[in-house]
Amino acid sequence: MKECFECDQGYYKEYLLPYKTTDAENKEMTVLDIPHLVCNHCGETALSAKASRMIEEARIAVGVTYKERKKLW
Numbered sequence: 413m414k415e416c417f418e419c420d421q422g423y424y425k426e427y428l429l430p431y432k433t434t435d436a437e438n439k440e441m442t443v444l445d446i447p448h449l450v451c452n453h454c455g456e457t458a459l460s461a462k463a464s465r466m467i468e469e470a471r472i473a474v475g476v477t478y479k480e481r482k483k484l485w
């Protein structure tokens with residue numbers, strides 16, 4: 413377990429939570445089951461490198477879907 417950077421008293425626990433972001437076309441999208449690190453003391457939330465990668469991949473996947481659709485239209 414990692415110590416919290418914010419309060420130095422708590423520890424991060426990993427939770428799978430939905431993450432809200434915007435896609436390449438600035439539309440809101442939610443990526444499910446992203447591992448968030450949440451401090452058990454102050455509630456500070458951090459994303460691991462793995463989580464950031466998962467979000468980035470989801471955004472790319474959505475972008476590719478738009479392109480494919482445009483091609484079809």
Ligand SMILES: [Zn+2]
Nearest residue numbers: 416419451454
């Ligand atoms: Zn904390």
